[in-house]
Amino acid sequence: MVVTVLIVDDHPSFRASAKTLLEAEGFDVVGEAENGETAVQAARELQPDLVLLDVQLPGIDGFAVADQLRRLEDPPVVILTSSRDGADYGRCIGECGAHGFVPKADLSGAAIAAFFAA
Amino acid sequence: MSLSQRPWLYFGPAALAAGAVGVALTLTSDHEEHPGFTIALALFVSMSFVFAGLIGWTRRPTNRTGMLMVAVGFGVLATSLYEANYALPFTLGNLVGSLFIAAFVHLLLAYPSGRLISRYGRAIVVSAYATAFLAPLLDSMFPEQHTCKPHACPDNLVFVSHNHAAHVAETAVWTTVAVALFAGAFLLLIGRWRRATPALRRQLRPVYLAGGLSVLLLAVGFIVTPFSGVGNTVVSIALIVTFTAVPFLFLAGLLGTTLARSAGVDAIFTSVPERASPGEVQEGLRVALRDPTAQVAYWYEEGGHYVDVDGNRFELPTDTRHRVVTSLDYADSPVAAIVHDPALREEPELLAAITSAARIALERDKLLVEVKARAERYRAVLQAMPDLMFRIARDGTYRGYNAPNERDLLSEMVVGRKVHERLPQELADRVLAAGQAAVDRGTPQMIEYALDFTGETRNYEARFAASGEDEFLMIVREITERKRQQEELQASRARIVAAGDDERRKLERNLHDGAQQRLVSLSLSLRLAQNRVHSDPEGAEQLLDAAREELAQALEELRELARGIHPAVLTDRGLDAALEALAARSQLPIEISGPAGNLPAQVEAAAYYVVSEALANVTKYAQASAVEVKVARMNGIAVVEVADDGVGGADPLRGSGLRGLADRVASLSGKLEVESPPGVGTRVRAEIPLE
Numbered sequence: 086m087v088v089t090v091l092i093v094d095d096h097p098s099f100r101a102s103a104k105t106l107l108e109a110e111g112f113d114v115v116g117e118a119e120n121g122e123t124a125v126q127a128a129r130e131l132q133p134d135l136v137l138l139d140v141q142l143p144g145i146d147g148f149a150v151a152d153q154l155r156r157l158e159d160p161p162v163v164i165l166t167s168s169r170d171g172a173d174y175g176r177c178i179g180e181c182g183a184h185g186f187v188p189k190a191d192l193s194g195a196a197i198a199a200f201f202a203a
Numbered sequence: 204m205s206l207s208q209r210p211w212l213y214f215g216p217a218a219l220a221a222g223a224v225g226v227a228l229t230l231t232s233d234h235e236e237h238p239g240f241t242i243a244l245a246l247f248v249s250m251s252f253v254f255a256g257l258i259g260w261t262r263r264p265t266n267r268t269g270m271l272m273v274a275v276g277f278g279v280l281a282t283s284l285y286e287a288n289y290a291l292p293f294t295l296g297n298l299v300g301s302l303f304i305a306a307f308v309h310l311l312l313a314y315p316s317g318r319l320i321s322r323y324g325r326a327i328v329v330s331a332y333a334t335a336f337l338a339p340l341l342d343s344m345f346p347e348q349h350t351c352k353p354h355a356c357p358d359n360l361v362f363v364s365h366n367h368a369a370h371v372a373e374t375a376v377w378t379t380v381a382v383a384l385f386a387g388a389f390l391l392l393i394g395r396w397r398r399a400t401p402a403l404r405r406q407l408r409p410v411y412l413a414g415g416l417s418v419l420l421l422a423v424g425f426i427v428t429p430f431s432g433v434g435n436t437v438v439s440i441a442l443i444v445t446f447t448a449v450p451f452l453f454l455a456g457l458l459g460t461t462l463a464r465s466a467g468v469d470a471i472f473t474s475v476p477e478r479a480s481p482g483e484v485q486e487g488l489r490v491a492l493r494d495p496t497a498q499v500a501y502w503y504e505e506g507g508h509y510v511d512v513d514g515n516r517f518e519l520p521t522d523t524r525h526r527v528v529t530s531l532d533y534a535d536s537p538v539a540a541i542v543h544d545p546a547l548r549e550e551p552e553l554l555a556a557i558t559s560a561a562r563i564a565l566e567r568d569k570l571l572v573e574v575k576a577r578a579e580r581y582r583a584v585l586q587a588m589p590d591l592m593f594r595i596a597r598d599g600t601y602r603g604y605n606a607p608n609e610r611d612l613l614s615e616m617v618v619g620r621k622v623h624e625r626l627p628q629e630l631a632d633r634v635l636a637a638g639q640a641a642v643d644r645g646t647p648q649m650i651e652y653a654l655d656f657t658g659e660t661r662n663y664e665a666r667f668a669a670s671g672e673d674e675f676l677m678i679v680r681e682i683t684e685r686k687r688q689q690e691e692l693q694a695s696r697a698r699i700v701a702a703g704d705d706e707r708r709k710l711e712r713n714l715h716d717g718a719q720q721r722l723v724s725l726s727l728s729l730r731l732a733q734n735r736v737h738s739d740p741e742g743a744e745q746l747l748d749a750a751r752e753e754l755a756q757a758l759e760e761l762r763e764l765a766r767g768i769h770p771a772v773l774t775d776r777g778l779d780a781a782l783e784a785l786a787a788r789s790q791l792p793i794e795i796s797g798p799a800g801n802l803p804a805q806v807e808a809a810a811y812y813v814v815s816e817a818l819a820n821v822t823k824y825a826q827a828s829a830v831e832v833k834v835a836r837m838n839g840i841a842v843v844e845v846a847d848d849g850v851g852g853a854d855p856l857r858g859s860g861l862r863g864l865a866d867r868v869a870s871l872s873g874k875l876e877v878e879s880p881p882g883v884g885t886r887v888r889a890e891i892p893l894e
Contacts (some may be wrong), residue, residue: 096716096720098720098721098724098753099720099723099724099727101365101726102723102728102731105727106727106730107733109731109734116485141715142618145710168715168720168722168723169715186789189723189726189727190722190723190726190727192727192730193730201485
């Protein structure tokens with residue numbers, strides 16, 4: 086079964102790179118969103134298995150988006166990502182309902198799959 | 204035992220003996236028509252002078268007035284020799300019979316000290332003695348044809364002739380001389396009266412009145428005697444009255460002094476209140492000494508000088524004819540001094556009695572005056588201070604104040620009012636609490652407050668210190684300007700901190716959004732390329748091309764960012780080169796003048812950011828066609844100026860950029876000015892001290 090992915094990030098260059106990378110590793114990128122509001126909307130419509138969610142978004146940030154996503158009827162797996170280190174965010178990552186955190190520079194199909202399997 | 208100490212012992216008996224001889228000579232005289240009357244008058248007059256003189260002599264051994272009066276008395280007694288029935292005493296009586304008049308003139312002119320002080324006076328007295336002896340001598344040598352009644356006169360031993368012409372000539376000469384001398388003496392008395400101080404006049408008045416009148420009458424008598432027998436009699440009676448009055452008036456003056464002395468001492472002890480102020484004591488002394496101009500000066504130990512009753516420094520005058528100083532010492536240290544009329548020296552008992560009585564009062568007052576002098580000094584210090592000062596009782600009643608600047612007073616009604624009547628309730632409560640705390644704990648207190656005056660609010664700082672058991676001093680200083688500067692400084696510091704935070708936030712954001720994102724992309728591209736390098740070498744190469752492009756952009760963004768943090772050229776090559784680099788990057792023509800040379804690094808950085816920010820504003824808002832940048836050193840100040848020819852109208856307070864620059868310049872004690880009249884362009888000028 087192919088895992089469907091929604092990529093949420095305000096930087097188009099990252100979205101493009103991540104899409105290429107994940108698709109090359111067998112994921113199906115079903116959609117992209119550039120901010121929190123459209124992300125929740127897209128997740129409701131596309132029902133992806135996984136949301137790759139940037140922490141620093143314009144408007145509501147990634148933590149708030151993660152919190153909203155877990156309240157959906159069939160909540161997706163949420164993986165937060167950032168060009169910063171996960172430690173910079175302290176306990177926020179665990180408390181907002183996200184399933185994990187992957188630094189952007191370390192993004193790979195294997196890193197994602199590890200969380201997904203768990 | 205000397206004559207001056209016990210004049211009674213010698214002159215008393217001598218006068219009585221001379222009187223007895225006079226009585227014997229007169230009553231046995233065969234050429235005296237009215238022996239009883241004559242001797243009675245002679246005895247009355249002579250004894251009056253002798254005994255009044257002896258009383259004065261005893262009381263004032265150093266004053267010669269008494270001695271002179273005794274002399275006048277004996278002179279009068281000597282006239283009795285004329286009554287003798289024998290040639291020698293009769294002739295002698297004729298020759299010395301007028302000497303008492305000279306002695307009388309001497310007495311008057313020497314009064315009250317008994318000493319002749321002017322040359323003019325001495326000349327008159329010497330001439331009077333000479334005339335009193337020579338005139339009768341010549342008159343006896345060339346007498347008028349006259350017969351003694353009821354019997355013939357005894358022989359005149361110096362008789363020369365009855366030459367009428369000679370008699371008339373000598374009479375005319377001596378009458379003229381005598382009248383001239385009397386007139387001279389009279390004028391001298393008038394002159395002295397006019398120059399006399401009030402206290403001296405008081406002494407002179409009775410004696411001068413009778414004596415001066417006597418001299419006048421003597422002169423008149425000399426003139427009328429040759430012409431009118433009746434006139435002569437009238438003048439003689441008047442003369443006897445005035446002449447005889449002199450010793451009694453003198454005695455009255457002396458007794459008056461004694462009375463005045465006791466009254467004076469009394470005045471010091473009774474009429475001056477027990478807790479009299481120094482001013483009241485001075486007034487009491489004036490009354491006691493009968494000298495309304497007398498001044499009391501207190502010795503001020505701490506200052507080493509005298510002070511007056513008000514506590515002001517007082518220099519003792521040197522003795523003159525009008526003012527003399529009597530010092531009051533106690534155990535060899537000065538207590539006080541009285542500056543008074545020199546005439547009081549002629550009443551030494553009065554002065555001594557009063558001053559010794561006063562010494563006690565003055566010794567006590569000295570402390571009071573010292574305290575007053577000290578208070579005076581403190582007052583001067585307080586007045587010199589720029590602060591508003593209030594003396595307030597513990598219950599809040601104002602007791603006094605000192606306001607160098609009246610505008611600081613809420614109202615001019617101060618003394619007697621209460622703090623709650625003058626100040627807003629809340630402030631009055633704080634003032635009273637702080638003042639009472641200062642009194643109760645003995646430690647100074649301080650409060651700060653603001654007051655609203657018409658149109659402005661002023662800040663004050665009030666300090667409180669106890670100034671007595673039940674009062675405190677409130678010292679108020681306006682600190683509006685200080686407060687304003689403090690607030691400005693705090694605001695400026697806060698803005699600098701905020702600007703720093705802001706800068707860092709912006710930097711982090713720029714790094715995150717720019718270079719960091721590019722590097723993330725680069726990382727992902729490299730991973731993709733790595734995955735494809737075997738399966739799709741062509742695709743991998745494309746990815747690596749894109750990655751290199753991404754890397755170049757990331758580097759460029761990092762360079763730009765680093766320049767924003769601190770321009771490397773400024774550190775490496777100085778302000779001139781940094782400004783050239785700024786100009787080179789600008790799209791507008793920029794003229795840079797005045798190479799500044801080496802400036803302190805902080806000043807160079809501030810100057811650079813002023814120019815950089817100003818140029819950025821010009822580019823953004825000014826619509827200018829040219830910009831001029833000047834950097835110069837002037838009198839230890841670096842002046843940086845950026846002027847454009849754009850639209851102007853910039854508000855220096857609106858943009859955070861200019862505000863931040865002003866703070867940066869202010870942190871170096873400099874100032875930033877922006878002139879931007881609409882339509883004329885904008886001129887930003889910073890002046891930064893080099894030290």
